Amino acid sequence: MLQAVKAPARRFKLGQVGWSLGSLVALVAVWELAALIAASRYMPGPLAVVEVMIREAQAGELWSNIAATLIRVAFSFVVAMFIGSAIGLALGRNPGVDKFFDTWLIFFLNLPALVIIVLCYIWFGLTEVAAITAVAVNKIPNVAVTMREGARSLSKDLEEMAQVYRLGWWKTLRHVTVPQLAPYFAASARSGLALVWKIVLVVEAFGRSDGVGHQLNIAFQLFDVPMILAYALAFIIVVQIIEMVILQPLMARANKWRR
Amino acid sequence: MAALKHSLSVSVRKKVFPAVGMRSEILVLKDVAFKVDPGSFVVITGPSGCGKSTLLNIIAGLDHDFEGTIDFGEGGQQRFAYVFQTPRLLPWRTVYENIALALPPDDPRRANIPELIERVGLTEAVSAYPEMISLGMQRRVALARAFVLEPEFLLMDEPFVSLDDPTAQGLRELLVELWSRRPTTVLFVTHDRAEAVMLATRILRLSGGDASIIEDIPVSLSIADRSSRDKVLAEQRRVFGNT
Numbered sequence: 001m002l003q004a005v006k007a008p009a010r011r012f013k014l015g016q017v018g019w020s021l022g023s024l025v026a027l028v029a030v031w032e033l034a035a036l037i038a039a040s041r042y043m044p045g046p047l048a049v050v051e052v053m054i055r056e057a058q059a060g061e062l063w064s065n066i067a068a069t070l071i072r073v074a075f076s077f078v079v080a081m082f083i084g085s086a087i088g089l090a091l092g093r094n095p096g097v098d099k100f101f102d103t104w105l106i107f108f109l110n111l112p113a114l115v116i117i118v119l120c121y122i123w124f125g126l127t128e129v130a131a132i133t134a135v136a137v138n139k140i141p142n143v144a145v146t147m148r149e150g151a152r153s154l155s156k157d158l159e160e161m162a163q164v165y166r167l168g169w170w171k172t173l174r175h176v177t178v179p180q181l182a183p184y185f186a187a188s189a190r191s192g193l194a195l196v197w198k199i200v201l202v203v204e205a206f207g208r209s210d211g212v213g214h215q216l217n218i219a220f221q222l223f224d225v226p227m228i229l230a231y232a233l234a235f236i237i238v239v240q241i242i243e244m245v246i247l248q249p250l251m252a253r254a255n256k257w258r259r
Numbered sequence: 260m261a262a263l264k265h266s267l268s269v270s271v272r273k274k275v276f277p278a279v280g281m282r283s284e285i286l287v288l289k290d291v292a293f294k295v296d297p298g299s300f301v302v303i304t305g306p307s308g309c310g311k312s313t314l315l316n317i318i319a320g321l322d323h324d325f326e327g328t329i330d331f332g333e334g335g336q337q338r339f340a341y342v343f344q345t346p347r348l349l350p351w352r353t354v355y356e357n358i359a360l361a362l363p364p365d366d367p368r369r370a371n372i373p374e375l376i377e378r379v380g381l382t383e384a385v386s387a388y389p390e391m392i393s394l395g396m397q398r399r400v401a402l403a404r405a406f407v408l409e410p411e412f413l414l415m416d417e418p419f420v421s422l423d424d425p426t427a428q429g430l431r432e433l434l435v436e437l438w439s440r441r442p443t444t445v446l447f448v449t450h451d452r453a454e455a456v457m458l459a460t461r462i463l464r465l466s467g468g469d470a471s472i473i474e475d476i477p478v479s480l481s482i483a484d485r486s487s488r489d490k491v492l493a494e495q496r497r498v499f500g501n502t
Contacts, residue, residue, distance in 0.1 A: 164341040165361040257388040
């Protein structure tokens, strides 16, 4: 009884942090070792990369490029989640529509990201809208597939309960439907973020004059490996912070009712 | 407290489950007609799979694919609650939130929730989530969710199955108590004969197969008699015979 009302156990234990830290140190050690063995300017060690990172940060370049990329990530992420969810729900709730559009979905799922990017730039010009559209179109089919699965698994039992208790559409949506879809939404948001920021870099390398992708493209032309790794590392850190500060607490909150 | 003024008239001429694949059409209910008077506690009983739950779903308006009519009387349709065979609680809402779910935010009936929660013995679990409490407690929550609406009609579909005997018995006593405190017209489905006798003021027996009503028997136990095992057993023999 008392146990029943106790708050759910904390999800993050010290042991987990220890493991993560240990594994990170091991990764850096392997990197350093590889750099020592290679002894080449194309394989800089961790320290050299961090130095470049600090220099770029002090010059302000790092921040402005990361900001530009993050804004593109945010826009295309929101657009993709919104449109992808709408399509996924429509397909999951209407078997007829689903049957018809299933082939379309498979077509877009298998369309290479590069093809979408190139076509968007050709059709809409080298613009911001083209860039964000290209990223969103790449992501939408994945969101749609996941959300379709969510819509298919909606509980008939709870729907009937909502009906006999006359909850009305808003309450049903808020208390019955959305919580059932939340895990699917969270799954597509997390995999989505990872996919979106990778594609944003490609889009920037191809047709934008700022952002991390653009910077990587320049570094590639100069064969400047420390610069490439410095930007990659900085961006990985930023994405990890977003994951830890925003996504994980949201997930924990959404899951606190689970046993 | 609203007086009970509506009676429920049920007339199902025919209900079939359509053919699926190799299986041919199944006739589930045939000529089931009865009237439930205000304030009565009618138990529908019959063998498993005879269409009891189907009948209740038709009455609740969850199943429209049948021939016949369901009449709650003018405005009565708006005043029923349903307790399902499984609790059907929202796992992501606390016990309290589940009970309050169907009430608008400013509804005066919200004021009764704490007392109701105490009466059904959930005081210590109000802020627990359904998956963290036992099935017996989940069923109490489902019961409270129905009673908090102060419904005129209460439809119940074997709400105490898959519980151990003492827990089920405790819930039956709770139901009798809630029902005697607040007049409600109840339509209760079960295959458990002792349960039927303990709760009912009237029992309708459905036959197996293409179910229709084979018997309509009044039960005349007083509230006090209903918690006596012997009296319930004697009444059960009278109603169902020794079969």
